[in-house]
Amino acid sequence: GSQTPPHIALFPSAGMGHLTPFLRIASMLLSKNCMVTLFTAHPTVSATESTYTSLFLSTHPQHKHINYQITPSHHSNSTTDDPFFLQFAAISRHAQLLHPLLSSASPSFSAIFSDFSLASSITQFVADLAVPNYIVSTTSVKFFSLTAYLPILTSEPAKLSSSSFEVNIPGLTPLSISSIPSPFFDPNHLFTAHIVSNAPAFSEAKGIIINTFDWFEPEILAAVNSGRALSNLPPILPIGPLEPYELSKDQFQSLPWLDNQPEESVVYVSFGSRTTMSKDQIRELADGLERNGCRFLWVIKSSKVDKEDTQELEDLLGSSFLERTQNKGIVVKGWVNQQEILAHPATGGFINHCGWNSIMEAASRGVPLLAWPQHGDQRVNA
Ligand code: BUP
Numbered sequence: 183g184s185q186t187p188p189h190i191a192l193f194p195s196a197g198m199g200h201l202t203p204f205l206r207i208a209s210m211l212l213s214k215n216c217m218v219t220l221f222t223a224h225p226t227v228s229a230t231e232s233t234y235t236s237l238f239l240s241t242h243p244q245h246k247h248i249n250y251q252i253t254p255s256h257h258s259n260s261t262t263d264d265p266f267f268l269q270f271a272a273i274s275r276h277a278q279l280l281h282p283l284l285s286s287a288s289p290s291f292s293a294i295f296s297d298f299s300l301a302s303s304i305t306q307f308v309a310d311l312a313v314p315n316y317i318v319s320t321t322s323v324k325f326f327s328l329t330a331y332l333p334i335l336t337s338e339p340a341k342l343s344s345s346s347f348e349v350n351i352p353g354l355t356p357l358s359i360s361s362i363p364s365p366f367f368d369p370n371h372l373f374t375a376h377i378v379s380n381a382p383a384f385s386e387a388k389g390i391i392i393n394t395f396d397w398f399e400p401e402i403l404a405a406v407n408s409g410r411a412l413s414n415l416p417p418i419l420p421i422g423p424l425e426p427y428e429l430s431k432d433q434f435q436s437l438p439w440l441d442n443q444p445e446e447s448v449v450y451v452s453f454g455s456r457t458t459m460s461k462d463q464i465r466e467l468a469d470g471l472e473r474n475g476c477r478f479l480w481v482i483k484s485s486k487v488d489k490e491d492t493q494e495l496e497d498l499l500g501s502s503f504l505e506r507t508q509n510k511g512i513v514v515k516g517w518v519n520q521q522e523i524l525a526h527p528a529t530g531g532f533i534n535h536c537g538w539n540s541i542m543e544a545a546s547r548g549v550p551l552l553a554w555p556q557h558g559d560q561r562v563n564a
Pocket of ligand 1: 456517520541
């Protein structure tokens with residue numbers, strides 16, 4: 183009617199895998215005439231996160247942005263030196279300071295959409311704001327269910343032991359032990375402890391928004407949403423696959439090479455923004471691609487944090503590999519526009535780590551995936 187439009191607060195956590203679905207949701211909400219305020223932590227771990235946030239702001243000037251300052255955890259925790267895990271913890275600590283910004287917003291917020299790794303911090307203040315909180319899961323329903331059940335698994339060591347074959351979550355198909363991320367076997371690991379402290383707050387949320395769709399994960403969605411599994415969870419709302427939003431083309435390296443390749447002939451190789459291959463794995467992959475003879479577009483990362491990724495391609499692969507394969511493929515460093523590559527008619531397959539965003543992007547474009555999962559949620563997703 184004549185009321186003001188809904189005003190949604192968006193709280194992403196660290197890394198492109200977490201930021202991307204939030205920006206897609208922001209763009210979708212704006213297209214439905216909602217008001218959006220995006221809360222981002224400064225400084226970010228990767229340069230790409232701040233670049234994307236600025237790009238998004240400049241293409242969607244109507245939305246509001248609050249860039250709050252955090253004190254990064256510089257020192258490595260005794261269980262991990264992963265800068266993104268440390269940033270999860272730093273963002274959670276600071277989220278509690280945002281209460282005044284949330285309570286004084288005008289128009290007041292109609293809902294909060296927050297990353298699942300911030301659930302407990304946000305829950306602490308939504309009650310007195312009387313604003314519903316929706317959790318955004320940036321992973322599969324299957325992995326999200328594992329995180330929701332993790333407090334029970336870690337409190338009873340017999341349920342989660344590396345010497346058993348599988349992990350049982352009542353009502354769900356057992357998960358093989360090899361698909362469980364290794365930090366989960368250590369209750370003191372920062373990542374595990376962080377999830378265990380957030381999972382109890384999942385049940386306080388109004389709903390769980392997930393970038394997935396009914397017939398991609400049908401059994402588990404039915405089991406959770408009918409209460410046969412994890413009956414304490416609020417409804418899971420599968421809103422995927424999220425549509426990419428428009429960005430101006432000149433922001434990315436252009437790949438004219440791809441335009442000149444036959445239809446569905448090129449294998450796109452990328453392991454996401456968080457996964458780096460070891461030098462040995464890079465060399466083996468190069469050997470495999472060369473011997474296989476397929477056309478390829480390979481995006482290489484040699485460091486977890488983009489700012490530190492300074493190694494030259496020649497050093498990683500050897501100049502003779504690049505010469506021998508120059509008619510078959512190209513290798514690039516740096517950020518590419520993945521959504522465009524997956525939508526390109528020349529792309530016929532995708533060798534990938536199974537980051538959840540990548541899976542949804544490949545699924546929505548119908549690109550077959552060859553899974554090479556490494557860590558985190560990737561094996562469960564695969
Ligand atoms: Br790398 C890279 N261009 O060069 P995932 C990634 N992406 O557009 P991750 C690019 O970043 P987590 C690049 O399309 C996807 O939307 C890609 O998210 C895009 O994996 C996103 O696939 C990467 O979930 O994050 O980065 O390993 O581990 O948090 O899932």
